[in-house]
Every structure is written in structure tokens, then in C-alpha cells.
Amino acid sequence: MTIQEAAQRSGLSAHTLRYYERIGLIHSVGRNVSGHRDYVEADLRWLDFLTKLRTTGMPIADMCRYAELRRMGEHTSAERLAMLELHRERVRARIAELGADMVVLDHKIDNYRERM
Amino acid sequence: MTIQEAAQRSGLSAHTLRYYERIGLIHSVGRNVSGHRDYVEADLRWLDFLTKLRTTGMPIADMCRYAELRRMGEHTSAERLAMLELHRERVRARIAELGADMVVLDHKIDNYRERM
């Protein structure tokens, strides 16, 4: 799969895919005879997971750490699990915060409606 | 109220308060005899509201637009209401997205747990 196809399917730009590889988020994408990147399904699954971490607000630096642990093998599972659990807690807190802020927003909107 | 007190109570830094004023987010904070900023309760309430918009992800540019409409008076209520409703919709979508992503995160965590 070419970088354009991978970009299409992952929702990331080709620029971003190269950038992710450069900083170590994606390890060893294959190259074809002419040196072009050749993505496989496993790369796409990993990209999807990375994208989930990103859209839920994990910093790139943490994602790099996670990717590094993953490359180091099975014995890093506990640390990876801990990272995910901490992240989940942050996402949960973020959802709660957004929910609370939306209540304020609702009130503000009600006020506007009443005055009109 | 001094800028330090306003910073303390709003949760923003003094740097940020000056920045917000410079870009037009906060209009005409009073000055005391020596030219120092002198915040009043109404400023604090406005800052709290601004902070809600920020933490829910509204871009600074949109907040400036909202602040500008507010300064223009009552006849801009409809446009401000429309902005808030659009923003609320985005926040709702964001909460939904985070919730969906958290389900994936939960599965991933379950997988780790089972394998250990």
C-alpha cells in the first residue's frame, strides 16, 4: 500500500505519516524496490490506535514512549497498561469537565432565548 | 483588584490576562491612579465565561468575535446566540467522540489484563 493509500485510509496526511515515522511513532514501515514506503494492514491498525490516542489528547511524547515500549517486547506490558489506565482516567476527567461546561453553556443559551 | 488577584481568582496568569486584553478579549479594564489595572467583579465573571469557552475548545479568534459582538450591544444577541449554539453542538460531538474512543481504550486495557 502506498503512502497516499495509507493516508486515505488512516485519515492522516502523507506528510504526517512521514513525520510520525521520523519521530519513532511508527517503526520500520517496509520499502518496495524503488525505496517507496509500502504499508501493510498491521501498520493501518497501529495508525488507527495512534489516532485514538491523539484525538483523546495524549501528547506525542507519551505516544512515542508507548511505541518504544511496544518495540521492546512483552516484558513492557505492565508499563504500557499503566500508561493506558492513566490516560483513560484523564479522558474520563475531560469528559466530565466538558459535560459540566456544557451545562453552563446551556444556561447561557437559555438566558439569551428568554431575553429575545 | 490587582492583576495578581484577578489571576489568582480566574486561574489565568497575569501574562495571559494582559494578552487577552491586548487582543480585545477583555475590553477596557479600569486603571487606578498609577496606571495599574484594576479588575472588578464583572471582569471576573466575564473571565470565567471566557475560560469555559476556551476549555471547551473554542478558538481564540471566535472568542474575539463574540467579545466584539458583545461590545456592539443588544442588537447582536441573535448572532451571539447562534455562535453559542454552534459551539454547543461541537462540544456535544466532542464528548460523543471521546466516549467512543474510551470504549476502544477500555477494550485495549481488558486485552492487556487478560494476557497478564
Add this chain to the structure above:
DNA sequence: ATTTGACTTGGAGTGCACTCTAAGGGTGAC
């Protein structure tokens, strides 16, 4: 009277996450 420290301004600097450019090489259609 001098020191300390908080304030003022305009403008420069920072960190993050991309995003693009330049220079060069490979590939497929005509």
C-alpha cells in the same frame, strides 16, 4: 534616600504538532 518589588508597554520567544519546501530520483502513459 534608597532599595525592593510589582506594575506598565511593545515586541520577541516558546512549545506543540504538524506542514511544507527543495533537491533529487523513479514510474507509467503516450
Add this chain to the structure above:
DNA sequence: GTCACCCTTAGAGTGCACTCCAAGTCAAAT
């Protein structure tokens, strides 16, 4: 074979939202 268009790399540039700095003013404490 040549044209259009893809790919490669290292490195520079961008946009956002702050965050800090320099130079100067002012007020209270010693």
C-alpha cells in the same frame, strides 16, 4: 524517450496560544 507525477530525505516554516523579556514607572518599606 519524454512528460507528468509520484516518491525520497533533511530541514525550514506555520499557526496557535500563550509566555517571557527589556526598559521604564511607581509605591511602600527600611
